[in-house]
Amino acid sequence: MSDALKLTILKTLATDGTIENTAVAFKDTSSETVLGALKSLESHEMVSYQILTTEVWTIEPEGQDQIESGSYEARIFQAVPAGEQGIAISELKAKFGAAANLGQGKGFKNGWIKKNGDNIVRVVDTIVDQTKVDLEIVQATGTHESKETIKDLKRRNLIKQNKFFSYAVAKGTCFSTELKKQEADLTVEMLKGDAWKSAEFKQFNFESLGINPRGGHLHPLLKVREEYRQIFFEMGFTEMPTNNYAESAFWNFDALFVPQQHSARELQDTFFLSDPLVSGELPDIWETVKNVHEKGGYGSIGYRASWSENEARKLVLRTHTTAVSSQMLYALAKEPYRPAKYFSIDKVYRNESVDDTHLAEFHQLEGVIVDKNMSLGRLIAFLDVFFKRLGISNIRFKPTYNPYTEPSMEIFGWHSGLDKWVELGNSGMFRPEMLRPLGLEEDVQVAGFGLSLERPTMIKCGIRNIRELVGHKVDLDTIEDNPACRLDKRTFIEVRQAAEEAARNKVSTACQ
Numbered sequence: 001m002s003d004a005l006k007l008t009i010l011k012t013l014a015t016d017g018t019i020e021n022t023a024v025a026f027k028d029t030s031s032e033t034v035l036g037a038l039k040s041l042e043s044h045e046m047v048s049y050q051i052l053t054t055e056v057w058t059i060e061p062e063g064q065d066q067i068e069s070g071s072y073e074a075r076i077f078q079a080v081p082a083g084e085q086g087i088a089i090s091e092l093k094a095k096f097g098a099a100a101n102l103g104q105g106k107g108f109k110n111g112w113i114k115k116n117g118d119n120i121v122r123v124v125d126t127i128v129d130q131t132k133v134d135l136e137i138v139q140a141t142g143t144h145e146s147k148e149t150i151k152d153l154k155r156r157n158l159i160k161q162n163k164f165f166s167y168a169v170a171k172g173t174c175f176s177t178e179l180k181k182q183e184a185d186l187t188v189e190m191l192k193g194d195a196w197k198s199a200e201f202k203q204f205n206f207e208s209l210g211i212n213p214r215g216g217h218l219h220p221l222l223k224v225r226e227e228y229r230q231i232f233f234e235m236g237f238t239e240m241p242t243n244n245y246a247e248s249a250f251w252n253f254d255a256l257f258v259p260q261q262h263s264a265r266e267l268q269d270t271f272f273l274s275d276p277l278v279s280g281e282l283p284d285i286w287e288t289v290k291n292v293h294e295k296g297g298y299g300s301i302g303y304r305a306s307w308s309e310n311e312a313r314k315l316v317l318r319t320h321t322t323a324v325s326s327q328m329l330y331a332l333a334k335e336p337y338r339p340a341k342y343f344s345i346d347k348v349y350r351n352e353s354v355d356d357t358h359l360a361e362f363h364q365l366e367g368v369i370v371d372k373n374m375s376l377g378r379l380i381a382f383l384d385v386f387f388k389r390l391g392i393s394n395i396r397f398k399p400t401y402n403p404y405t406e407p408s409m410e411i412f413g414w415h416s417g418l419d420k421w422v423e424l425g426n427s428g429m430f431r432p433e434m435l436r437p438l439g440l441e442e443d444v445q446v447a448g449f450g451l452s453l454e455r456p457t458m459i460k461c462g463i464r465n466i467r468e469l470v471g472h473k474v475d476l477d478t479i480e481d482n483p484a485c486r487l488d489k490r491t492f493i494e495v496r497q498a499a500e501e502a503a504r505n506k507v508s509t510a511c512q
C-alpha cells in the first residue's frame with residue numbers, strides 16, 4: 001500500500017476537516033486503491049469513512065452510434081424525400097437493414113412519417129431528434145431528469161446503469177498527518193539497546209485470520225475409507241488387523257484352497273519377496289490344508305496334485321485382503337462358536353500393468369459374515385443394503401469363479417454418469433475345502449465379499465485417472481479443494497468472510 005496516497009488523504013483532512021467524496025477529491029485514483037488506503041488508515045483509527053454509492057447511466061455502443069449519426073428514426077426521416085411520392089419501404093430496408101423497422105416504428109409514433117401504400121411519406125417538414133438530445137444529456141450528466149426517458153432508453157439498449165463506489169472520510173480518534181511506523185515484533189536488537197522504550201507497537205488483531213494451514217486435509221481415499229469404516233461399524237462389523245503387507249503364500253493362497261498351480265500365483269500377477277524369501281513355521285493346520293489340496297475331503301476330490309510346503313512358505317505382498325480374513329477365521333475357529341462379522345479396508349498389491357484405472361497397489365474393502373444359517377440369499381440381501389448405504393442403489397450379480405467360494409458372484413452397480421453397469425466387486429460363500437481345515441464346524445457357513453476402494457472414490461470425487469488420486473502426480477490443491485476432503489462444509493472464502501464480518505462489527509479501542 002503506497003504511503004503517498006495515505007499521506008495525501010491525511011493532509012487533505014488536516015486542511016479541509018473532511019473529504020466529502022473521494023471520487024471528486026481523488027479523481028484519477030481507482031476506488032479500490034482509495035479503499036485500500038482508507039482501510040489501512042482506519043485500522044490505526046486515523047480516519048473513519050462511509051461508503052457512498054452512486055448510480056450512473058452510461059451509453060451503450062448502439063447509443064454512442066446514435067449520438068454520432070442521429071437516432072434511427074431521424075435517419076429514416078432524413079431518407080424520406082418531401083412530397084407525395086416519398087420512398088419505397090423496400091428501399092429503406094435495403095439502405096438501413098434492421099434499423100429501418102425500428103426507425104419507422106418510432107417515426108410513426110412521433111407523427112413524423114406515415115405509410116402510403118408501399119411507400120413512406122413525410123407528415124412534417126422538420127423534426128427535433130429528441131433521442132439524440134436525451135442521449136447527450138445522459139452522456140454529460142450520468143442521468144436524466146425524466147424517469148420515463150431513462151426507462152425508454154434502457155429498454156432500447158442504448159444506455160446501461162453502473163454502480164460506483166466512493167467514500168466520505170472524516171478524522172479518526174488517532175488522527176495525525178504523520179504515518180508512524182509501527183513495530184510488529186519486539187526484537188532482540190530492540191532489547192539490546194533502548195529502542196524498545198520508544199518503539200510504537202502494532203495492536204494485536206485477534207480477529208485476523210491466520211494462513212490457511214497446509215495440513216489437516218484428508219486424502220479422498222482416506223476420507224472415503226473413514227466413511228465406509230463407519231458404515232461397517234454401524235452394521236455391526238468388527239475391524240480386522242491388517243498391518244502385514246507381506247504374508248505367506250499359505251495365508252494368501254493355500255489356506256484359501258487356491259491350487260499351487262493356479263495362474264494367480266505366477267510372478268507376473270504376484271509380487272514375491274526376495275529377502276526374506278520365505279516365512280517362518282507354517283501354522284499347525286498346514287497338513288490338513290495339504291491333504292485337502294492333494295486328496296480332497298468334505299465332499300471334494302481335491303486337486304490331485306502334490307502340494308509343496310516350500311511353495312506355501314514363500315512370502316508375497318498380499319494380493320487380496322482375503323489373506324487377512326483367512327487368518328481371522330482360523331483364530332475364530334479356535335474359540336467356541338459365535339456368529340461374527342469382520343471387515344478390513346487396506347492395501348493390496350498386484351503385479352499388473354498400470355493404466356488410467358489400474359495401479360500395482362490399491363485398497364481393498366472386504367467383509368466376512370460367519371453364521372450358522374448364512375446363505376447366498378442372505379448375502380445378496382446384505383449386499384443390497386450395504387451398497388445402498390455406500391450410495392449405490394442398483395446392483396446386480398453375475399456368476400463367477402473363485403477357488404475359495406462356491407457359488408461366487410461378481411457385483412455390478414449401475415453408474416448413472418457413465419450410463420452403464422460397472423463392476424464393483426466379488427463375493428461368494430466360502431467353500432468347505434477352505435473352512436473345515438481352518439477348524440470351522442460343518443454347520444458354520446461363511447459369506448465374503450471384496451471390492452476396491454479406489455473405484456467408488458473415483459466415482460464420488462469425479463476423478464477419471466487413478467494417478468490423480470494416488471502417486472506423485474497428485475495435485476495438492478485438488479486434495480484441498482475437493483469437496484470430499486473438506487472438513488468444514490463451508491468453503492475457505494466463506495469462513496474468511498464470516499470472520500471479517502465479525503471483525504467489522506467489533507468496537508475498537510486501539511488508541512485510548
Ligand SMILES: N[C@@H](Cc1ccccc1)C(=O)O
Nearest residue numbers: 320322426427428448449450
Ligand atoms: N478376494 C476377492 C474378493 C472376495 C472376498 C471374499 C469372498 C469372495 C471374494 C478379490 O480379490 O476380488
